[in-house]
Structures are given as C-alpha cells and as structure tokens.
Amino acid sequence: MIRDRTWFSRLFDSLNYLFLAGFAILCLLPLVHIFAVSLSGRAPATGGFVSFWPIDFTLENYEQVMGSRNFLRSFVISVLRVLTGTSLNMLLVILTAYPLSKTPRVFKGRTICIWFFVFAMLFDGGLIPSFLVVRSLGLLNTLGALILPNAVPIFSVILMMNFFRDVPKELEESALIDGASHWRVLWHIYIPLSLPAIATLTLFSAVNHWNAWFDGLIYMTDTANYPMQTFLRTVIVTLDLTQVGINPQDLQRLSDRAIRGAQIIVATVPILVVYPFLQRYFISGIKLGAVKE
Amino acid sequence: MKSKFPYNTLDLKPSRRDFMRLGGTSLAAAMMMRAGLPPILAQGMGDIPAELHPGSPNNPRGWTTTLPPIPEGMPVDPPVTITGSRRGPWEFADGDDIENSNFTRLNAAVTGINWKLAFTWTDNEGEVLQKYNLAIASDELPDFMETVPLQIYSELLDNDLIEDITDVWDEVAHPVWLKEAMGFSDGIAWRLAEVNGRKMGVPYIEQAAQNDKVLWIRQDWLDAVGMSAPTTIDELHSVMTAFVEADMGQGGDGTTLGIAANRQVNTWYCSLDPIFGAWGVMPTFWTPDENGDLQYDSVRPEIKEVLGTLRQWYSEGLLAPDFFTFAPWQNSGTHIGGNLAGLMYSPAFGAVYGLPDSVANDPDARWAFGDIPTGPTGIKKKAWSNPVPDTVYVFRKGFEHVDLVLKQMAWWAELLQNPKNRYHGFEGTAYFWRDDDGEIDPMGSTLDLNGYDDTKHIWGPPGTNGGSRTDPFYETNWIKERRNVWANTPEDERDALMEAFLGGDPLSVLWDEANVFAVDHWEADGIKNHFLTVPTRTMERAGASLDGLEAETYINIINGQEPLDRFDAFVEEWRSGGGDRITDEVNEWWHGQM
Numbered sequence: 001m002i003r004d005r006t007w008f009s010r011l012f013d014s015l016n017y018l019f020l021a022g023f024a025i026l027c028l029l030p031l032v033h034i035f036a037v038s039l040s041g042r043a044p045a046t047g048g049f050v051s052f053w054p055i056d057f058t059l060e061n062y063e064q065v066m067g068s069r070n071f072l073r074s075f076v077i078s079v080l081r082v083l084t085g086t087s088l089n090m091l092l093v094i095l096t097a098y099p100l101s102k103t104p105r106v107f108k109g110r111t112i113c114i115w116f117f118v119f120a121m122l123f124d125g126g127l128i129p130s131f132l133v134v135r136s137l138g139l140l141n142t143l144g145a146l147i148l149p150n151a152v153p154i155f156s157v158i159l160m161m162n163f164f165r166d167v168p169k170e171l172e173e174s175a176l177i178d179g180a181s182h183w184r185v186l187w188h189i190y191i192p193l194s195l196p197a198i199a200t201l202t203l204f205s206a207v208n209h210w211n212a213w214f215d216g217l218i219y220m221t222d223t224a225n226y227p228m229q230t231f232l233r234t235v236i237v238t239l240d241l242t243q244v245g246i247n248p249q250d251l252q253r254l255s256d257r258a259i260r261g262a263q264i265i266v267a268t269v270p271i272l273v274v275y276p277f278l279q280r281y282f283i284s285g286i287k288l289g290a291v292k293e
Numbered sequence: 294m295k296s297k298f299p300y301n302t303l304d305l306k307p308s309r310r311d312f313m314r315l316g317g318t319s320l321a322a323a324m325m326m327r328a329g330l331p332p333i334l335a336q337g338m339g340d341i342p343a344e345l346h347p348g349s350p351n352n353p354r355g356w357t358t359t360l361p362p363i364p365e366g367m368p369v370d371p372p373v374t375i376t377g378s379r380r381g382p383w384e385f386a387d388g389d390d391i392e393n394s395n396f397t398r399l400n401a402a403v404t405g406i407n408w409k410l411a412f413t414w415t416d417n418e419g420e421v422l423q424k425y426n427l428a429i430a431s432d433e434l435p436d437f438m439e440t441v442p443l444q445i446y447s448e449l450l451d452n453d454l455i456e457d458i459t460d461v462w463d464e465v466a467h468p469v470w471l472k473e474a475m476g477f478s479d480g481i482a483w484r485l486a487e488v489n490g491r492k493m494g495v496p497y498i499e500q501a502a503q504n505d506k507v508l509w510i511r512q513d514w515l516d517a518v519g520m521s522a523p524t525t526i527d528e529l530h531s532v533m534t535a536f537v538e539a540d541m542g543q544g545g546d547g548t549t550l551g552i553a554a555n556r557q558v559n560t561w562y563c564s565l566d567p568i569f570g571a572w573g574v575m576p577t578f579w580t581p582d583e584n585g586d587l588q589y590d591s592v593r594p595e596i597k598e599v600l601g602t603l604r605q606w607y608s609e610g611l612l613a614p615d616f617f618t619f620a621p622w623q624n625s626g627t628h629i630g631g632n633l634a635g636l637m638y639s640p641a642f643g644a645v646y647g648l649p650d651s652v653a654n655d656p657d658a659r660w661a662f663g664d665i666p667t668g669p670t671g672i673k674k675k676a677w678s679n680p681v682p683d684t685v686y687v688f689r690k691g692f693e694h695v696d697l698v699l700k701q702m703a704w705w706a707e708l709l710q711n712p713k714n715r716y717h718g719f720e721g722t723a724y725f726w727r728d729d730d731g732e733i734d735p736m737g738s739t740l741d742l743n744g745y746d747d748t749k750h751i752w753g754p755p756g757t758n759g760g761s762r763t764d765p766f767y768e769t770n771w772i773k774e775r776r777n778v779w780a781n782t783p784e785d786e787r788d789a790l791m792e793a794f795l796g797g798d799p800l801s802v803l804w805d806e807a808n809v810f811a812v813d814h815w816e817a818d819g820i821k822n823h824f825l826t827v828p829t830r831t832m833e834r835a836g837a838s839l840d841g842l843e844a845e846t847y848i849n850i851i852n853g854q855e856p857l858d859r860f861d862a863f864v865e866e867w868r869s870g871g872g873d874r875i876t877d878e879v880n881e882w883w884h885g886q887m
Binding site for chain 2: 217
C-alpha cells in the first residue's frame with residue numbers, strides 16, 4: 001500500500017486521531033467517575049463532590065459490596081449462568097448451523113427446518129405462555145429457567161450457518177474423499193476455520209447472559225434467586241414513595257452513591273475482562289489461499 | 294465494675310435474666326418459683342422457649358420484652374401452612390431466610406402458622422404488577438397477598454378472586470389492636486379495603502403525618518446572616534435571599550440555593566406544597582368547594598399567584614437552575630448532602646435522610662426545624678399525608694384461615710405497638726452486644742443498634758417492607774414513651790436500650806421532635822385530598838397525559854420558558870382534554886358515597 005505523505009494528509013490524520021481519541025476519552029469518563037465515586041467516602045460521594053478523583057479514599061464500599069450476601073449470591077448465579085449458558089448456546093449453535101449450511105441436495109428437509117427456525121425467531125409465545133411452560137417444567141427458581149428458554153439463539157445460528165457456507169466446499173469434499181465422517185469434518189475443518197465467528201458469537205452470548213435481567217425477574221419468584229443484573233435493578237431503583245412507604249434505613253442505602261458505584265464496577269469488570277481473551281481470535285483472512293481456483 | 298461482674302445486684306429484679314432460666318426444661322419449676330410474677334407476664338411466657346424471645350433478658354445490661362397473651366385457641370394444632378407474596382428484598386442472619394427467621398420461629402410457636410413464600414418483588418417500576426399478573430394468569434394466587442397495588446386490586450375484585458372477610462373480621466378482629474387502632478380520621482383506613490360496605494381486605498397503614506412537611510433550616514446560616522426563622526412567606530423570601538447573597542453554600546461560587554426543590558411541586562421530600570398551601574390550594578388534590586362539590590386544585594386561579602411567586606424566585610436564583618431535572622430522592626444528595634441549600638420543606642424523617650450527609654460534609658452544619666411559614670393572607674396549610682396509601686392486603690377467595698391470620702396480626706400489633714412491651718427486635722439481627730474490644734458477645738456491655746430492620750421479616754401487618762402497622766400513631770407513642778417515661782427513669786436504673794435512645798445522636802433526637810411536632814399539626818394544618826378511591830374511567834384513559842401537561846406547564850412557567858398567562862390556556866386545555874369529564878365522574882363518586 002502506498003501512503004500519501006503530503007503535509008495535508010498528515011495533518012488530517014493527526015487531527016483525525018486526536019478527534020477519535022477525544023471521543024474515546026468521552027466514553028471512558030463516566031466509568032472513571034463511577035470508579036472514583038466507588039473509592040470515596042459516603043458523604044462526599046452522595047453530596048456530589050467527587051468528579052474524577054476519590055475524596056476520603058476508602059475501600060470500605062468494596063468491602064461492603066463483597067460482604068453483602070445478597071450481592072455475592074446474585075454474582076455467583078450470574079457467573080454460573082454465563083459459563084453454562086454460553087457453553088450450551090455455542091454447542092447448540094454449532095450443531096444446528098452445520099446441517100443447515102448444507103445444500104438441500106445433501107440435507108433433504110433443510111428448507112422446512114430453516115423456516116421452522118425463522119418462524120420461531122420472528123414469533124415467540126408471549127410472556128405468560130412462556131411463563132406457564134417454564135413453570136410446568138418445574139424450572140421456576142432454577143438456573144435452567146435462565147438458560148433453557150433461549151438455549152438456541154436463532155440469530156446466531158443464521159450467522160453461523162452463513163459463515164459455514166462460505167467455507168470452500170473443496171475442503172470438505174477432500175476430507176470426505178479421504179473417508180472423514182461429518183463429525184470429523186465439523187470438528188477438524190469447519191470449527192478451526194470458523195474461530196473468528198465462534199469467538200464473536202461466544203462474546204454475544206456471554207454478554208447477553210451477563211446483562212439479561214428480565215427473565216430473572218419473571219422466572220425467579222424468590223428475590224433471593226435473582227441473577228446480578230436483576231438484583232442491581234433493585235439497588236439502582238427509581239423511587240416513587242407516593243405509592244408505598246419505605247423504611248428509612250433502605251432510603252439511606254438507596255441514596256448512597258459510593259456503594260452503588262462499587263456495585264456497578266464489580267458488575268462491569270468481569271465482562272470487560274473477557275474481551276482481551278477473545279480478541280486474538282478476531283483475525284480475518286484465515287481461509288485466504290486454502291483453495292486454488 | 295459492672296462489666297466485670299456478670300451477676301450484679303441489678304439483676305435481682307424479677308424481669309431480666311430470669312427469662313433465660315424460665316425457658317427450656319426448668320420452665321415448670323421456674324414458673325412455680327416465680328409465682329409472684331404479674332399474671333400477664335406469666336401468661337405471655339406460655340410455652341415459648343427462651344431462645345425464641347425478642348430482647349436480651351440475659352445480658353446484665355439487657356431488657357425484657359413482654360409478650361402479649363397468646364390468642365385464644367392458639368397455637369393451632371396441627372399447625373397450618375399459609376402461602377403469601379412478599380415485597381422484598383431483605384437481609385438475614387446466617388442460615389435464615391424469609392420462611393425461617395426469628396419472626397417465623399416465634400410466630401409458629403405462638404400461632405401455629407407456618408408461612409410459605411409464593412413470590413417476592415422489589416420496588417422497581419412495574420415489577421409488582423408483573424409478578425401479580427403472572428400469578429393471576431397462572432391461576433396460582435397465594436392465600437395472603439401483601440401490598441397489592443390498586444390496579445391488581447381492581448382486577449382481583451372484578452374477577453371475584455378475593456375473600457370477603459367482613460364476618461370473620463367482626464367476629465375475631467381484636468377490639469383494640471385492630472378495630473380501634475384502624476378507626477382514626479373518620480375511618481379513612483377503610484377507603485380501599487371496604488367495597489360497598491363489605492371488607493375485602495386489611496388496610497395498609499403508615500405512620501401518621503409521615504410525609505407532612507416541616508421547614509428544615511440551617512441554624513448556623515441563620516445566625517451568620519443575623520436573622521431568625523421565617524414565619525411568613527415574605528420572611529422566607531428574605532432569608533433565602535440572604536443565604537444566596539452571602540453565598541453560604543459549600544459548593545463553588547454562586548451555587549448556593551434559596552430552597553431545595555425538584556420537578557414535583559407536591560411530593561414527599563424537598564416539596565413546595567406548603568408554599569401552595571400558604572395560598573390555600575394544593576396541586577394534584579381534590580378539595581370541596583363552597584357548593585360541596587369536589588374541585589381539582591391544580592386548575593384553581595390561586596395556583597397562578599403561587600406560580601408567579603415561584604417564577605419570581607427562580608428568576609432571582611433562589612431555586613436551582615436545573616431543579617426540574619431532579620427527582621425528590623436526588624435532592625437529598627446534591628442539594629442537602631452537598632450543602633447547597635439551607636432550607637427545605639421535608640418530613641420529619643428528613644432528619645435522618647440527607648442531613649447526616651450534610652453534617653458529614655460540613656461538621657459545622659447545625660440543622661433545626663420549624664413550623665411552615667404563613668401566606669400573605671395568613672393561611673398556613675400543607676399537604677395532609679394520607680396514612681393509607683394506594684395499596685391493600687387481601688386474601689384469596691376460598692381461603693379458610695382468615696381468622697388465624699387476623700389473630701396473628703393482633704398479637705404482633707400489640708407486641709410491637711405497645712411501648713410498654715419494650716420490643717426492639719431480636720438480638721443478632723436488629724441489634725448486637727459488643728464487648729470492650731468491639732467483638733460481638735451476647736454478654737458484652739455495649740449495645741450496637743446498627744443491625745438491620747427485622748420488622749421487615751414479619752408477614753404483616755404490622756411489619757413488612759415499608760413498615761405498615763395497624764396504628765398510625767405507633768411511632769409517636771413510642772417517642773412519647775421514651776421522652777416521658779424512659780427519660781424520667783433514674784440514670785442508674787436505665788438499661789442499655791434506654792441509654793441508647795436517650796443519648797442518641799442529635800439528628801435522631803431532632804427526628805423524634807419533628808415527628809411529634811408533625812403529628813400534632815397533622816389534622817389542623819393539612820389540606821386533605823378528598824378523592825380516595827380507584828381512578829375513574831376517564832382518569833385511566835386521559836389521566837397520564839393530563840398529569841404530564843400539568844407538570845410540564847408548572848415547570849415551564851416557573852423557569853420562565855413560558856409566560857405566566859400560559860396558565861389560563863393550560864386550564865382550558867385541561868378542561869377540554871378530559872378534565873371536565875373527570876370532575877363529573879369524581880363528583881358522581883363523591884355525592885354517591887355521602
């Protein structure tokens with residue numbers, strides 16, 4: 001690639017970088033602020049004196065958050081949910097997408113199957129029927145209620161299917177000629193070639209599981225079983241005391257910005273940490289040169 | 294000296310440590326030895342093991358909680374299990390949960406009732422509706438439903454899913470702790486729970502005057518500007534102006550506020566309702582006019598004068614430039630905790646909400662409260678806070694044990710609400726004993742009241758999240774007991790609980806004083822909202838948009854975005870947009886129920 005080295009384009013580039021860096025910092029500032037608040041004392045944090053540097057530095061907020069049984073329990077539930085839910089999602093996505101990526105000649109009922117999935121993607125049963133199904137399966141208040149209803153993320157299946165379709169057919173054919181079974185083709189050819197897609201979809205799935213709160217609200221009849229994001233909503237709540245009163249102790253807790261800051265940080269950091277680990281799979285062009293045409 | 298000797302002479306009085314010995318296997322023998330005990334105490338003991346008792350009779354500095362007599366026919370044998378819905382969340386001691394806590398254990402021993410959780414919810418918008426709707430749709434209503442919102446209540450009534458408890462109530466409800474306690478303010482307790490003369494549920498009752506405002510004021514700022522507490526709106530204006538001009542606040546230059554306010558003019562914290570009250574009107578309330586019809590105060594002409602005054606204040610910089618972006622609970626942090634404002638109209642509990650942050654951020658801050666200032670024609674009024682919010686407790690249609698639940702309510706109501714019983718929750722949850730090193734020790738000499746509120750664990754009322762009760766004067770009676778009886782106990786006879794409350798921090802003392810003050814002024818100074826039933830048909834359809842129009846118009850007039858005369862156009866819009874029809878419907882109800 002030949003670069004244009006005129007002073008104008010260099011100026012443009014540097015301004016561009018400056019501009020984008022500015023935006024990046026703008027996106028980071030709220031996080032920095034919350035981090036500073038979470039390391040500050042209750043009074044200055046709640047009084048609004050903290051901007052980007054902690055006042056009355058203390059780790060007490062984190063101690064309290066980590067020591068709160070309610071928070072820790074919901075944290076554990078969320079971690080379990082992400083681990084099991086994401087594994088199950090990816091297993092089912094791959095197993096579903098592989099046959100669907102074949103031509104109707106190889107897989108006879110493919111079109112019907114695709115329509116079946118697309119239909120289920122466009123229409124769902126609605127809140128109350130879904131609740132009734134989950135309840136009669138005895139899943140209320142279990143991890144299963146959070147994982148099983150969306151175990152097959154159909155949108156991901158379609159993405160995966162299209163990715164599989166782009167894998168050159170010659171690779172598969174050569175393996176089949178050598179006597180490989182479909183399991184072997186999937187495992188040794190499709191999956192290694194699809195790592196970028198798998199990494200992306202894994203990330204989607206993990207973030208979705210981590211951030212989901214509504215199903216926790218519906219399927220957990222006991223608030224003690226709430227996953228973390230559902231629990232956090234009870235902490236960062238919009239109070240309306242014109243309806244029913246609240247105990248003064250809770251009122252104090254709800255206006256404690258320092259504790260809330262610590263909770264947000266503890267809830268955000270684990271999922272941020274996942275990104276760098278997956279990043280190395282985001283490489284494109286791996287199939288380049290696999291086949292000569 | 295005292296702490297060294299666990300058995301000192303103080304304990305020889307027949308009311309403290311003896312309870313421990315009374316429990317367990319030696320119960321019968323101890324009862325005989327203690328034949329001289331007052332009968333009610335002996336009866337209250339019954340077969341309740343000592344470890345289930347609230348209070349700390351066995352600590353040298355502890356106190357005894359007297360249990361009321363066990364209700365007739367209780368504990369029921371065999372025990373019954375009752376399902377219920379609960380408003381969460383809670384904290385618990387190790388190993389406990391909502392079905393197994395100090396409350397449930399004592400309650401099972403007293404009544405024979407075991408509570409089973411059907412579902413819980415938290416205070417997020419819509420969550421309670423979501424959970425109740427799911428229960429209705431799946432045809433799995435719990436036996437007893439806590440804090441049912443109005444919308445669900447109407448739905449349950451329309452579908453005949455609620456048990457009519459009128460007859461059971463008349464027969465078994467306790468004459469004092471249920472019937473008499475709920476008879477305040479002309480029976481307003483029953484405004485929702487009673488439908489066409491039939492009792493369809495148990496009222497949810499809060500503290501009397503809970504949200505009635507007093508004027509909270511920075512005494513040290515007043516002293517600094519050399520003024521005294523304002524008694525009229527004009528004086529209030531001068532004080533605000535003086536605070537702002539002297540820039541008394543802790544924030545940057547020129548950020549001091551005259552008074553803390555938010556986007557709701559009539560609300561529960563940092564409200565402006567006493568200013569409207571000074572002109573005799575109360576936005577969002579329905580009040581009787583001279584013909585005996587109900588009128589909507591928000592569109593009365595007097596409102597325009599008040600809005601004009603507030604508009605003037607805003608233009609003078611006495612209100613926060615962005616006050617309309619604040620919700621009430623946000624004032625407590627930025628404006629009060631951040632020491633930007635030295636004046637607010639807030640309830641008695643404002644002493645422990647907002648002010649602690651203020652004092653922490655500025656150790657010199659000294660807060661005081663006073664009566665609300667009077668208006669130009671001498672009127673002194675504020676919003677009367679209704680102790681019966683828009684919610685009820687109901688029983689599932691066909692539920693057989695309403696009588697047992699009512700008896701349980703009465704027993705707990707008497708235990709909690711009669712200050713003579715000296716109930717202050719359970720050791721290990723509501724409070725702790727600590728030894729000289731600060732470690733938790735049941736025999737320690739220091740009482741630590743910073744536990745968590747275990748009355749929430751009670752399947753109430755009384756108890757539950759939000760602190761409902763059967764008697765709205767419950768807290769006030771307690772305060773009076775502390776101030777009139779405990780305070781007169783000679784110091785060397787006081788136990789740790791008395792000392793903890795009598796020597797409480799200054800803000801808690803202020804809270805107590807403000808509470809008694811607000812209750813004393815409750816009936817005299819309050820403007821009552823006379824519309825007390827479920828929303829009318831047009832309210833359901835057009836209410837939300839009319840409310841939005843009203844709030845927006847008020848704010849735009851106050852902050853100068855629109856001229857004061859916009860108010861007249863708003864009144865016209867309100868009337869033609871459904872307001873006239875709502876007024877007719879409201880009056881139809883009003884005249885129908887008289």
